[in-house]
Amino acid sequence: MLRSIVRTPYVHSCLNLSHAPRKHVLVNPSAWRTLASSTKIPKLSDADLMRHYAFINNEWVLSHNAEAKFPVYDPATGEEIGQLPEMDIKDTQRAIQAASAAFPLWAQQTGKERHDLLKKWYDAVIAHKDDLATILTWENGKSYTEAKGEITYGASFFEWFAEEAVRAYGKVIPSPMTNQRYLTIKQPVGVVGIITPWNFPTAMITRKVGAALAAGCTVVIKPGAETPYSALALCELAKRVGIPEGVVNVVTTKKHVSDIGNELCTNPLVRKISFTGSTKVGKTLMSQASGTMKKVSLELGGNAPFIVFDDADVDAAVEGAIASKFRGTGQTCICANRIYVQKGIYPLFACRLAEKVGQFKVGHGFDPDTTHGPLIHSNAVEKVKKHLDDATSKGAEILVGGRHLGGNFFEPAVLSEMTSDMLIASEETFGPIAPLFRFSTEDEVLKLANDTPFGLAGYFFSRDIGRIWRVAEKLETGMVGVNTGAISNCYAPFGGVKESGLGREGSCYGLDDYMNIKYINMGGL
Ligand code: SIN
Secondary structure, three states: OOOOOOOOHHHHHHHHHOOOOOOOOOOOOOHHHHHHHOOOOOOOOOHHHOOOOEEEOOEEEOOOOOOOEEEEEOOOOOOEEEEEEOOOHHHHHHHHHHHHHHHHHHHHOOHHHHHHHHHHHHHHHHHOHHHHHHHHHHHHOOOHHHHHHHHHHHHHHHHHHHHHHOOOOOEEEOOOOOOOEEEEEEEEOOEEEEEOOOOOOOHHHHHHHHHHHHHOOEEEEEOOOOOHHHHHHHHHHHHHHOOOOOOEEEOOOOOOHHHHHHHHHHOOOEEEEEEEOOHHHHHHHHHHHHOOOOEEEEEOOOOEEEEEOOOOOHHHHHHHHHHHHHHHHHOOOOOEEEEEEEOOOHHHHHHHHHHHHOOOOEOOOOOOOOOEOOOOOHHHHHHHHHHHHHHHHOOOEEEEOOOEEEOOEEOOEEEEEEOOOOHHHHOOOOOOEEEEEEEOOHHHHHHHHHOOOEEOEEEEEOOOHHHHHHHHHHOOOOEEEEOOOOOOOOOOOEOOEEOOEEOOEOOOOHHHHHEEEEEEEEOOO
C-alpha cells in the first residue's frame, strides 16, 4: 500500500506552510534487489587488506579443522563476500596461549614504546581509510560516506590511547605514619577477551584494543560473525607497523559464538572481558566471567529517549533526531528509540522530520546517492516490521516511509500518535523507525524517559538553561546529548548505567578499565 507524506492533516498544512514538499519517491519493492546487485564493489588499492584467515601470533591461520569455514555476505545483495575459518574452543585456546605468552614482554614495554606503535597503527589506518571503508561498507552495508566516518572515528581511539599510554599515573598518598610512605601504581590486567558487534566493525574494536594495548594488555578478539573482515584488515596493518606477535589475535566464527564466548570468560589466563552487544548476552558473559572473577566492561543495549521541549530550536531538533535516530540506518546502541515531543511543538516537529526523512535515499552503500544502507540481515528486518505493525495496529500513524523494500532494505519511517503500550516504548528497535510520542510537562516526560531498565544515552532539546541542568541531571543514562544528537567521540566517556552496562570506554577514564591499581606501602623509613 502506498503511504504518502500527506496522510496526516498537520503534515499537510505544515508542508503547505513551508517551501514546496519534495516528492516522496516510491520505488517498486521488487526492483531493490536488482538495483543493489548492479552496484559495483570498488577494487581495493591494497588487496592484502582483505584476508581470508584468522590471525593468531601474527600469522594468518585456519582452524585446527582446516575444512571448517563460514561465509560472510554483503547485506545489500545477499552475495557471498568470502569464507573464513570456522573456529572453535581449541582455536580460541591457541589464541589465548599466544596472547598470554606475549603479555609479559608487552607489559614491560614503556608507555612511550607502546605510544609509538599505537601512533603508527593510527597512521596506517588513516593512510588506508578508503580501502578500510570499502571493506566495512561491503560487509556491514552502511553508506561509504558513513563507513569513512567510522574509520576516522575508529582510528581516533588509537591516537587517543597512544597519548594516554604515557599518562597512566599512580599517586603518592599522604601518609599518617612518619616511617611509612604510601603510593599506587597502575598495571595492565593481563590478557583481555574482546567480543564486538557488527554495527561498528572497526570502531568497537579500536575503542577496546586501543585502550588495552596502551595499558599493556594483550588481546583475543572475537568480531561479529557478519563483519569479521574489518577486524582482519586492522590486524594486517598491526603486523605491518610492528605490533609484536601475540599482542593482537582474532578468532573467527559463526557457529561457535557462544562456545568461544564461554571459553574467553572462563579461561583463567584471560583476566578481563570487554563486550559490546545485547544486554541478554552481556548478562550471560558476566555470570560466566564471575567464576574466575574477571574484570568486565559491558556496553549493552539502550532504549534512548529523545525529548523535544516546546522551547527548542525546531530545525536543530530535527537535525539532532536524524543524526541520532538514523545513524547506521538506526542500528546503533545510542540511537533515539523513543522521541518525546511536547504538545506545542509536536505538529511542526513531526512535519519537518517527516519531510526530511522522505528525502532519504535507501540503497547499496556504494551507490554515491545512498544516504542509508540496508539492515544487516532478515532478522533485523523482521524486528522492524514487527515494531511497525504493532504500533500501527494500536493506533500509530505512518507519516512517511515504513515499507519493506525487498531484501534487507527498509524504508526509514516516522510514526506519530505513539503510546506507551506499543512495543517500541519498551524495546530497542535497532532500525530506521522514528516514533513520536506526545507529552505535556517536564515531570511527565522525565518519568516516561526513565521508565526503562536501560540507561545508555538520552537526548533533549531546549533553550531554557534551568531546564537544561534539571533534565540533564535527572535523566538516568550514562550519556546525555543536550541540543545535539551526535555524542560519540574519543575524548568523552562512552558507557551506560542500569542494564546498559558497566565501565567507560574512550576518554581519560578508558585506560583504567584495563588496569589494576596496586598499592605499595614503603615502611621502615
Ligand atoms: C554502539 O552502537 O554500540 C556504539 C555507538 C557509538 O560508538 O557511537
